[in-house]
Amino acid sequence: MGQTRLHVTTDAAGSDRLFMALEAAFEDDGLPISVFDLDEANGVKEVSLYADDGVDDIERRMRAVMQGIGLTAAVEREVLPDIDWVAKSLEGLQPVHAGRFLVHGSHDRHRRRPGDLAIEIEAGLAFGTGHHGTTAGCLEMIETVVRREKPRNALDLGTGSAVLAIALARLAHIPVLATDIDPIATRVAADNARLNGVSRYVDARTAVGFQAAIFGQRAPFDLIVANILARPLMKMAPDMARFLGGGRSLILSGILERQRDAVIAAYVGQGFRHIRTLWRGEWVTLHLKR
């Protein structure tokens, strides 16, 4: 059966509140939630929650969440076709440049230019085609940090398609532990590492946060990159401090501009200092050091 998208149209302030409230309410269900600009000039946004089954119950809970934050708006449904829509949507996507990196699909191999560090990402079920501001921000930050610090082992936590792990491997030729909570993402990550000729560097594993023995075995890391979301990243601050080597760099993304100060504060509390912020749309990417 296809997936159902439950969506609500609202203004910018309403979409922020709804996104956060849904994130909190559905955290344990692990349902994807997204915010999309319907009309950027007029601040009209659409918040979507994707459900595979139990849609009536999820819609009821979604309405209760909206009631809880005093948001009155219609919840609409769209049954998504049972086709590989990710593949379909990627067919039309343009390659993305971020620093020296070029992230592209197989159909755009001919558009690589000399000097590009090309990363080919096949259409798949995992997040990370380079088009999102958080991925592009991380790619840019990775280029700067790797050039300056020459890390010798790295961790990409929340690897998705492995786009960042592949970038690290291609640029620095170093072992990268690439972990994700989602076993499908981990499988896609390993496939993409193979496709890009870096499987000897990229070790894709399934793990929730830092809950696996492999982290202890591979630590301390010279560089950690984590593009997840602000709240889980704040919770992980003590573990990041534990597994990152002294004087080493951490790149964080998946953070909205308005969450930036809170995330920095959580990390300063663990002995980190803020080095640089990159803004991409409403998203920020942080470079921190310990």
Ligand SMILES: C[S@@+](CC[C@H](N)C(=O)[O-])C[C@H]1O[C@@H](n2cnc3c(N)ncnc32)[C@H](O)[C@@H]1O
């Ligand atoms: C925004 S995507 C980033 C993907 C890719 N790294 C990129 O930059 O495009 C976040 C990824 O983090 C994973 N994730 C979310 N929470 C996690 C957790 N607690 N531990 C490990 N992975 C997590 C998700 O499954 C998803 O693949």
